[in-house]
Amino acid sequence: MGVSIKWLKQYVDCEWSPQELANRLTMAGIAVEGVEKAGDDFLLEMDLTPNRGDCLGIINLAREVAALTGSKIQLPEIKLQESEEPIENYINVEINDPDLCRRYAARLIKDVKIKPSPVWMQEALEKAGIRPINNIVDITNYVMLESNQPLHAFDYRLLSGDPKKIVVRRAKDGELFTTLDGVERKLDHDMLVITDGNQAIALAGIMGGENTEIRDDTVDVLLESANFSGPNNRRTGRKLAIRTDSSQRFEKGLDVNGVIYAVNRAAALMQELADGKIARGICDAFPHPEPVKRITLRPERVNYLLGTELTEDKIVSYLERLEFRIDKNGSALVVEIPGYRPDITMEVDLIEEVARLYGYENIAPTLPAGSAAQGGLNxxxxxxxxxxxxxxxxxxxxxxxxxxxxxxxxxxxxxxxxxxxxxxxxxxxxxxxxxxxxxxxxxxxxxxxxxxxxxxxxxxxxxxxxxxxxxxxxxxxxxxxxxxxxxxxxxxxxxxxxxxxxxxxxxxxxxxxxxxxxxxxxxxxxxxxxxxxxxxxxxxxxxxxxxxxxxxxxxxxxxxxxxxxxxxxxxxxxxxxxxxxSQNKTMMEEITRYPAVERDIAVLMSQEIEAGEALQVIAEAEKDLLRNIVVFDIYTGEQVPEGFKSVAFKMTFQSSERTLTEADINQSMEKIINSLEIKLKATRR
The missing domain is CATH 3.30.930.10 (Bira Bifunctional Protein; Domain 2)
Incomplete structure (x- = not known):
């Protein structure tokens, strides 16, 4: 992303050189990869972290510069001259899925004259990597770069229906829609579309439709400013392999209250640069207005985490530079978070803001504290x-x-x-x-x-x-x-x-x-x-x-x-x-000096009995002398009754105290055979 310093200075006074500005922003967590000269201007090549999508808008970047310099930001003055005709006579808006579209605002600008945009606007767009098209489309792109709020302009006469309306809904599975780039795309139910009640006219937050694009003979413009779900935009873009400047901004999260500022700013520019007449009022669908976000900040917690000794007044001054409103609640501060900073959700985020403005380089390095412990695996x-x-x-x-x-x-x-x-x-x-x-x-x-x-x-x-x-x-x-x-x-x-x-x-x-x-x-x-x-x-x-x-x-x-x-x-x-x-102990015993004795036995048992069950019976019958037992043959066929099987076992007997006699072995074998007969009804072959 390239940011024109000349354009940036329209909103904030800054005497720093381009290189120093780049360094100061980088040290404050707004990474600048480099500075490039462009005629009488310089461009900052930004490398924003995902949580600072707000700085894609040049006004929000100017807020950062103002906070670093201690100066005040100068927002453009919006002058609107509305006609007597209310916008309700022309359009109404219906949102079918508020989870995917939190807010949708529209203005109508009539009798516009389509022509090239002024040179200063074209230069600003070109430096940002956007190709100028005409004054109406260029204004929507310019205001998006300025405020970080995407906009879209429809040719009002191409909307079907009477009365005309905007319906924001999920697409139908298999619904076909041709976007502005001339590509027909197959949609599904997870995607959000803007419709005129009959046909899709835009892929919400991503790209408009070919069927309502601004043309050379466009007279009336319906201007859209909305807030769409970032995760849904991201999924839709990936499925359709589209990523636009608009979708990039929605993916990172936008200020729901920035919708109105942007639509008014663009309408004022269309009035100025396209001789448009603005219908009175805004058609604003906002199903679930959100309460102001407030976070409690403890000054002692700031100093504890940062290892600093900042006074409460100093902490307040840093936050007020960022346009955060602050109230006292005992020894704590209650901080009201502006909508353009959706990344701030908890106390530690505010502490990071204090650290940025205080300067990371001013925080004294210290060795980690705590008791030393020996490492190792548990x-x-x-x-x-x-x-x-x-x-x-x-x-x-x-x-x-x-x-x-x-x-x-x-x-x-x-x-x-x-x-x-x-x-x-x-x-x-x-x-x-x-x-x-x-x-x-x-x-x-x-x-x-x-x-x-x-x-x-x-x-x-x-x-x-x-x-x-x-x-x-x-x-x-x-x-x-x-x-x-x-x-x-x-x-x-x-x-x-x-x-x-x-x-x-x-x-x-x-x-x-x-x-x-x-x-x-x-x-x-x-x-x-x-x-x-x-x-x-x-x-x-x-x-x-x-x-x-x-x-x-x-x-x-x-x-x-x-x-x-x-x-x-x-x-x-x-x-x-x-x-x-598992047993993690190593068991040891002395190797016996006395010889082992092997005996084989074959028994008839029901085919339904598992060999493993017979092994368990044998092991339980002779626990003192039996050292090992193996199944070495299973046979069914001639000389074996139907429904039975012959299973042969090899058993090893051994004592650690004496040499076993034939009587010892016979006694053990008898116990095993009796146990098999009683528990499994097995007979010796």
Whole structure:
């Protein structure tokens, strides 16, 4: 943004050189990138922070200069000569959505003469990077640059309807509208349009329509000055790939009370430069006038935060330079915030204003105070790092977006009443693809797998540790840390090991190893049906009757939705629950000198009984001597009755005190067999 110093000095006296002015503004937080000479003028190249959008208006920038110099700002005098005909005879305004249009004001200027604008105005616009068009359009642009309030001029005779009216409403889905640049655009219900009751005539706050533009034969002008929702303007601009000087200003937030000043200033200029006759009054639709914003400021708090010793009078003088009205309330100050400063919302913002005018360079540097403490990671942070390191033994880490497309829940086949669909909606998403916060990691993992497979990377093993988000009544979402992973294809082969398919059991083995390293004992994998996973190949992971995660093969229809043509298995674990079950103590015991004894046993049991359940029965039956137990065979077929299966176990017995005898082993085996018969109705083969 380039600002003409010659134009700036029309509103404020300033004897500083261009370079000194640039330096003073920069030191006060209004960054100037450089100074450029332009004939008999100088241009300040501004680099404004997002919160200081008010300084896009040259009058507001002049307020900053006046505050720094201690001088007074000189606003242009507005002289209006209104006709006897009231504007109500010509137009009325209706706002259908006050959340998107807080205020809409209009004036009618009749019998204008369209011609080039004066040279001084054309030069001012050109220095600001705006091409002059004609006196009416140039006036709207000039006043926008001057006051920071965008305006738009319509050719009044091209409005349809009788009586004529302005209706501000949401666009219809699929509604077509041709903007001033001659491009036909397809709108949707989230966009705001200005209409004449029948047709759209402007895209609110962004660009006018070709159907009502000012032409060489225009006679009567309807002048618009309004206040539109910044976030909605930003979303509309991004969807339609339009960004204008007007939309840029609305996006940053504008003074709702600046609407009237700007429409009067432009009308006065049209009267002066286009010989227009102004209808009496303003058609002003303002559904919900806002109360004046007041903030309490404590002088002692100013000095505490800034490390200064400013008097109350000095603090008051700085704020009054910025045109803030101040009243006393005991030892505190009650500061009335002008509408052109929407960025000031709390006490600390006022303290920053005091610091700017006092001068950051005048605040003495001090070393940080406070008690010294030894740095280091807390147990939770150490646990997270440990889990990441364990997962990285077998999987590659990926990082995906926390924002997802709401359509992901349909792609994952998640039921309509599932709590996973209860999402935190992003107020200002970068795109429709990132409209809500994720409630699970699976969408990002599947999208990553799909992208890699599309690029012929067929053997995939990924994990991600990231947060998921749930809405809450407190206003802030509930954030929960999850560990997720996905595998597909087969493991890498070399001379030492063969290729292994990365299936359900491969991933289960990785998780079991992680649990062992974390000291989590007794985690069970219980079969379950889940929306996104294959029925019959999915398990819920349970520890002490508490669900800590899920593991399974992805449902074929979900894979199809993500354009994945090979099998994938995934898991997701709750990190806080893992942390609560982990054992961070290192347990040690002496290695026994006595030999171990192995015994195999095969039993017949119902096919409905899980092998894991039999393992638990065996472990509970012999707690003293049994050191390890493994399932090494499961068989159904000949010599096994229908409805049954044969399961073979290899058991290792050992004592740390003596060599086991045959009688010891037989006694343990008898206890195990009896327990299997009683609890599972299993018989030895």
């Amino acid at each position: 147990p939770w942070q150490k646990f997270r790092d440990q889990v990441k390191n364990l997962a990285a033994r077998s999987l590659f880490e990926v990082v995906t977006y926390s924002f997802i497309n709401p359509a992901a829940f349909d792609a994952l086949l998640i039921n309509e009443d599932s709590p996973l669909r209860d999402t935190v909606v992003v107020a200002n998403p970068l795109s429709e693809e990132q409209g809500v916060m994720r409630t699970l990691l699976l969408p990002g993992l599947l999208a990553t797998a799909s992208t890699n497979l599309a690029r012929k990377n067929e053997n995939l093993a990924f994990f991600e540790m990231g947060s998921v988000f749930m809405p809450s009544d407190s206003g802030l979402p509930i954030e929960r840390l999850q560990l997720g992973g996905i595998v597909s294809g087969s493991s890498e082969i070399n001379w030492l090991r063969h290729k292994v398919e990365m299936d359900f059991f491969y991933l289960k083995g990785i998780l079991e190893d992680i649990f062992i390293q974390l000291g989590i004992n007794g985690a069970k994998f219980v079969p379950v049906r889940d929306d996104s996973f294959h029925p019959g190949r999915t398990a819920r992971i349970i520890k002490d009757d508490l669900v800590i995660g899920i593991l399974g093969e992805i449902h074929p229809l979900v894979l199809e939705n993500y354009d994945i043509k090979q099998r994938c298995c995934a898991f997701e674990l709750d990190m806080e629950k893992l942390f609560s079950f």
